[in-house]
Amino acid sequence: MSEDIKKLEDIASQVRRDIVRMVHACQSGHPGGSLGCTEFFVALYFSVMERKPGFDMDGIGEDIFFLSNGHISPVFYSTLARAGYFDASELNTFRKINSRLQGHPTTHEGLPGVRIASGSLGQGLSVSIGAARAKKLNNDPHLVYTLMGDGEQQEGQIWEAAMYAPHNKIDNLIATIDYNGQQIDGATEDVLSLGNLRAKWEAFGWDVLEMNGNDMAEVLDVLAAAKSRTGKGKPVLILMKTEMGNGVDFMMGSHKWHGVAPNDEQLAVALSQLEETLGDY
Amino acid sequence: MKKYTYTDKKDTRSGFGAGLLEVGRKNEHVVALCADLVGSLKMNDFIKEFPQRFFQVGIAEANMMGIAAGLTIGGKIPYTGTFANFSTGRVYDQIRQSIAYSGKNVKICASHAGLTLGEDGATHQILEDIGMMKMLPGMTVINPCDYNQTKAATIAIADHDGPVYLRFGRPVVPIFTDPDQQFKIGKAWMVNEGSDVSIFATGHLVWEAIQAGEQLAEMGIDAEIINIHTIKPLDEEAILRSATKTRCVVTAEEHNRLGGLGDSVAQVLAKNNPTPQEYVAVNDSFGESGTPAQLMEKYGLNAANIVSAVQRVMKRRQEQ
Numbered sequence: 001m002s003e004d005i006k007k008l009e010d011i012a013s014q015v016r017r018d019i020v021r022m023v024h025a026c027q028s029g030h031p032g033g034s035l036g037c038t039e040f041f042v043a044l045y046f047s048v049m050e051r052k053p054g055f056d057m058d059g060i061g062e063d064i065f066f067l068s069n070g071h072i073s074p075v076f077y078s079t080l081a082r083a084g085y086f087d088a089s090e091l092n093t094f095r096k097i098n099s100r101l102q103g104h105p106t107t108h109e110g111l112p113g114v115r116i117a118s119g120s121l122g123q124g125l126s127v128s129i130g131a132a133r134a135k136k137l138n139n140d141p142h143l144v145y146t147l148m149g150d151g152e153q154q155e156g157q158i159w160e161a162a163m164y165a166p167h168n169k170i171d172n173l174i175a176t177i178d179y180n181g182q183q184i185d186g187a188t189e190d191v192l193s194l195g196n197l198r199a200k201w202e203a204f205g206w207d208v209l210e211m212n213g214n215d216m217a218e219v220l221d222v223l224a225a226a227k228s229r230t231g232k233g234k235p236v237l238i239l240m241k242t243e244m245g246n247g248v249d250f251m252m253g254s255h256k257w258h259g260v261a262p263n264d265e266q267l268a269v270a271l272s273q274l275e276e277t278l279g280d281y
Numbered sequence: 282m283k284k285y286t287y288t289d290k291k292d293t294r295s296g297f298g299a300g301l302l303e304v305g306r307k308n309e310h311v312v313a314l315c316a317d318l319v320g321s322l323k324m325n326d327f328i329k330e331f332p333q334r335f336f337q338v339g340i341a342e343a344n345m346m347g348i349a350a351g352l353t354i355g356g357k358i359p360y361t362g363t364f365a366n367f368s369t370g371r372v373y374d375q376i377r378q379s380i381a382y383s384g385k386n387v388k389i390c391a392s393h394a395g396l397t398l399g400e401d402g403a404t405h406q407i408l409e410d411i412g413m414m415k416m417l418p419g420m421t422v423i424n425p426c427d428y429n430q431t432k433a434a435t436i437a438i439a440d441h442d443g444p445v446y447l448r449f450g451r452p453v454v455p456i457f458t459d460p461d462q463q464f465k466i467g468k469a470w471m472v473n474e475g476s477d478v479s480i481f482a483t484g485h486l487v488w489e490a491i492q493a494g495e496q497l498a499e500m501g502i503d504a505e506i507i508n509i510h511t512i513k514p515l516d517e518e519a520i521l522r523s524a525t526k527t528r529c530v531v532t533a534e535e536h537n538r539l540g541g542l543g544d545s546v547a548q549v550l551a552k553n554n555p556t557p558q559e560y561v562a563v564n565d566s567f568g569e570s571g572t573p574a575q576l577m578e579k580y581g582l583n584a585a586n587i588v589s590a591v592q593r594v595m596k597r598r599q600e601q
Contacts, residue, residue, distance in 0.1 A: 057354060058354060058355050058356050059354060059355070060355060060356070064354070066351075106382060106383070107382075107383045107384055108382055108383070108384065115354050116350065116351075116354070116379060116383050116385075117378050117379065117382045117383045118378070119378065120374050120377075120378045122343075123343075123347050123374075123375055123378060123379050124347075125347070126343070126344045126345075126346070126347020126348050126350075126351065126375075126379075127347045127348070127350050127351040127354075127379055128351060129344075129347070129348050129351060130347060130348035130349060130350060130351020130352040130353075130354070130359075131351040131352070131354045131355060132351070133336065133348065133351070133352055134351065134352045134353075134354060134355025134356070134357050135355060137312070137333070137334070137355070137357065138355055138356070140355070156343070157343040157344055157347065157375070160339075160341035160343055160344035161344050161347065163339070163341070164338060164339070164341065164344055164348070168336075
């Protein structure tokens with residue numbers, strides 16, 4: 001394992017600790033999808049994206065990211081804090097009264113790193129397309145990244161956006177789907193089958209890649225490949241296979257931990273499986 | 282009664298089209314989006330002059346609102362264009378989350394509002410949009426009265442940092458306001474000073490109120506007419522000053538009685554100076570097909586209805 005990958009995996013371990021501690025502390029929130037997307041967030045913020053120091057809303061001259069499936073806010077908040085957007089001690093306020101860390105992300109409380117509110121599903125891809133268009137108008141060569149859920153693919157607005165982006169050659173956008181096959185009420189196959197997502201997105205005109213989102217080396221490779229495929233007249237989509245609850249054995253492989261907080265005992269078991277690498281907040 | 286005459290009639294949506302072109306020339310950050318209604322929204326001149334700053338979204342209004350929100354990130358000032366129904370009810374959640382709650386500088390420009398859309402009927406005649414939009418925290422709601430005022434408002438909203446709902450319409454109506462007016466968001470316009478009754482009107486009903494004022498003058502009633510072009514933020518000072526003077530109020534709007542201008546005025550009066558008030562508005566119903574004039578008559582929104590509302594409210598004041 002290269003030194004870079006080891007460093008990113010260490011950060012991911014800490015982010016996972018943050019996620020379970022945050023959700024435990026307020027006894028609510030969404031640990032499952034957050035744990036499944038940890039490698040993706042860490043790779044994006046600590047390796048892939050070109051970011052300017054500090055935070056300004058317009059994000060001109062840097063890569064920017066939008067979270068469309070806002071319920072996985074724990075992994076977003078932990079990553080932003082660990083990347084320096086705000087102090088990690090603020091993670092302790094998650095979902096509590098008077099906090100900037102609302103249950104679902106918002107710009108409303110002025111939390112650095114967040115550029116749009118999300119939570120009501122299906123809206124983030126459209127916002128990302130708008131931001132990508134603004135970058136083109138500003139002659140800003142940087143990229144726009146976005147993450148959606150797979151259950152979220154059931155929202156109609158996604159497919160309005162899916163149709164728009166290839167028609168308009170939005171090729172400075174890399175959209176990713178967290179393809180864990182689970183949603184609140186059960187497996188996506190049982191609730192409302194997604195069918196062949198790859199074929200659907202390709203049929204809409206997207207350049208589609210696939211990756212295992214819980215393998216840091218592969219995440220880095222495929223994100224690099226995705227980046228190399230921008231600027232070629234097509235928007236890029238990554239189907240990211242992940243395991244809900246990844247990193248905590250009893251949370252893996254089930255939709256049960258989509259939106260449930262661990263109790264004291266479960267927290268202790270989870271933390272015993274996740275090394276403290278950067279220091280708990 | 283101050284005399285208002287007109288030499289020309291135009292639709293307010295054409296005022297929007299002219300304003301969009303002018304503000305596009307003044308402000309390079311202004312961009313426009315449309316959901317397959319370019320001709321209806323009179324956006325062609327803007328598109329011709331600024332093809333790179335126009336985005337045709339197709340029949341996908343939810344996506345249009347999201348793209349508009351995204352365009353603000355990077356400093357653009359997006360103007361979205363479609364019918365009022367598709368600008369509000371169809372995309373309420375997108376506006377609520379991606380624009381209003383996110384505090385994005387999007388100008389939601391809505392044509393064909395209200396009954397005067399005419400023959401297309403109730404599916405397209407939204408009468409609830411002012412209510413929906415004014416309930417969103419941080420949203421500015423503007424409903425200008427003629428071509429000139431719509432043009433001026435279209436230009437002015439670019440300088441306001443925050444989301445705006447700009448409502449206008451389809452029918453050709455008299456142009457009676459100053460072509461060189463400065464549009465001030467939230468500042469009501471005194472159409473006629475009077476002492477017997479206050480008529481607070483918005484949109485197409487302002488011209489009806491002026492006609493009502495002339496009829497009332499012949500009956501010896503001196504009506505104060507105020508154009509409330511901005512429903513939110515409401516010019517509470519102007520409303521209270523007038524209501525304190527006349528002690529009876531009529532509100533007039535092309536909107537449902539529930540949730541529109543009338544309710545906003547009633548809230549101000551109830552809190553500060555309870556005053557008898559009559560509503561000229563649609564009585565909690567949907568519209569139907571017909572000519573604009575037929576519909577305004579059938580649903581009680583023309584000058585004659587304002588006159589009878591004035592008579593009712595003056596009687597109520599007397600009985601108090």
